[in-house]
Amino acid sequence: MRTSLSRSSRTQLSAALPIALAMLLGSAPALAAPPAKAADAKPRSMQEIIDASAPSDWRRIEPSNTLVMDLDAGRIVIELAPNLAPEHVANIRTLAREGYWNGTSINRSQDNFVVQWGDPAEDEAKRKPLGSAKAKLPAEFERVRPKGASFDVLPDRDGWAPQVGFVDGFPAGRDPATGTTWLAHCYGMVGAGRDIAADSSNGTELYVVTGQSPRQLDRNITTVGRVVHGIEHLSTMPRGTGPLGFYEKPEQRTPIRTVRLGSELPETERMALEAMRTDTAAFTELVESRRNRRDDFYKRPAGHIDLCNVPLPVRVADAKTKGAK
């Protein structure tokens, strides 16, 4: 009846989620098994599905499409979503190339909400120059049938959107009637802070969701990507004691060494990451294995999963998933 640290109970309380995967974000199936089938099926565990997956079940996360943030505590990698927020992503790439965030800081950590970073200067006049980056961009809250983007539907009901699923592997909402698509504020998603005006973000000020998914922000702010590695370095930031979790004293801010475009890192410094594709049978089986837990711990499989509860496995390329960093 021992419940704490025995291997068995570890496996059970965590529902067999390896920590490297537990830290990762949602994704979903091209199509989930119908409920009837699900009820009878005894799906393999997520780990078993990943271990048995084929190389074709994974996609390379393109270095040119990643931001690599280095803190004293470690490295964070963010995958950008150019098909959903093309102008913001282009500006963010320029800002990273020109070292805009180098020497800036983590300025805010609000429990169960977001961690935010950028130039902490309150005074416009004291802020870092934007270099070649644009000062003004259009709002990119949503896109109608985004060019080049895939969408894999999650059949489960969602209270925030008529349809949910995965656009280019990011959790997303969609209106099937119009094809309007938007990124969803799940744990680990990264957005561009803005002021009152919808078009007042330019990508210099970024935040990551570190709590219960604040889906009310969907279609209200430009969302630009997702943390695919090292989110624990951000989610454990001491909470700020000022209003909304901003740090009250400059020395409480965590310095950012560098934020670079992945493709500009020396080969020796690059981290080759792969994300599980969301349009494969393996992924559909993985999602079903989470919708209906069949291990001995679960006495009542849910028969449902919320968009932001779907894990999206990420691993180091050419490494076994167990070695995922």
Add this chain to the structure above:
Amino acid sequence: MRTSLSRSSRTQLSAALPIALAMLLGSAPALAAPPAKAADAKPRSMQEIIDASAPSDWRRIEPSNTLVMDLDAGRIVIELAPNLAPEHVANIRTLAREGYWNGTSINRSQDNFVVQWGDPAEDEAKRKPLGSAKAKLPAEFERVRPKGASFDVLPDRDGWAPQVGFVDGFPAGRDPATGTTWLAHCYGMVGAGRDIAADSSNGTELYVVTGQSPRQLDRNITTVGRVVHGIEHLSTMPRGTGPLGFYEKPEQRTPIRTVRLGSELPETERMALEAMRTDTAAFTELVESRRNRRDDFYKRPAGHIDLCNVPLPVRVADAKTKGAK
């Protein structure tokens, strides 16, 4: 177009959530305004509603119904749910009275999932004696029409339960056909770790949800209460690098000074907390103000809220909410 640290943008990105409240957990309305009305209404902000609330809109959190955990970093207060898990809560009270957790530790921190504490000893023989506490308890995953418990319905759709709302102020699911009620795994909810057997928890090993609500655990484990103060001391715990976020080395564990029953603290050490009642017009208005954000930041009110996104204000008794700790 400055987006980061100006007061205005702080207010906006956080949707006007004061940090003391932002840290707190969900609750819901006796009845929410109908969608049509909601669409026309210009509800006050949550803060305005709280500032204008009457003393009768709040309930005292009974000290005899709280666990007070003291770490070097600070104090955590957990409200227990005796109507939902009577035998576990009784055992937990006994364990606290007899100092069971004093000198134990935080043993696990898994990103976007749970933080867990108790006796870290792997070896049954080396574990702390239970004293007067029971070694074996029945599973208390759910209750049919729990005695003495109130239930305030949240009208929003939920994928995990036929009906959701708040039982004694805790987020919960319910089957209206049978009256079966269970606590929901929202951020900050506290559960009793168990092994494979449904009745293998006795309350010695506890965990708190620190990530996206793992609702798949609902009705699969005995949930005993909710953190109502100091959750940031647990949610920022360094993530464990062992399987499932367990710490690999004893020195990585955070020591627990004491866990006491609130009613056994000297008067001078007590913290008088109040939670907003979930059966009042003020609370119904508060929930509606979150279902449809009407401040200038939000361009598209969601017209929906998930159970685990509903804030449950807690404040220090006889203090203005702004002073909530």
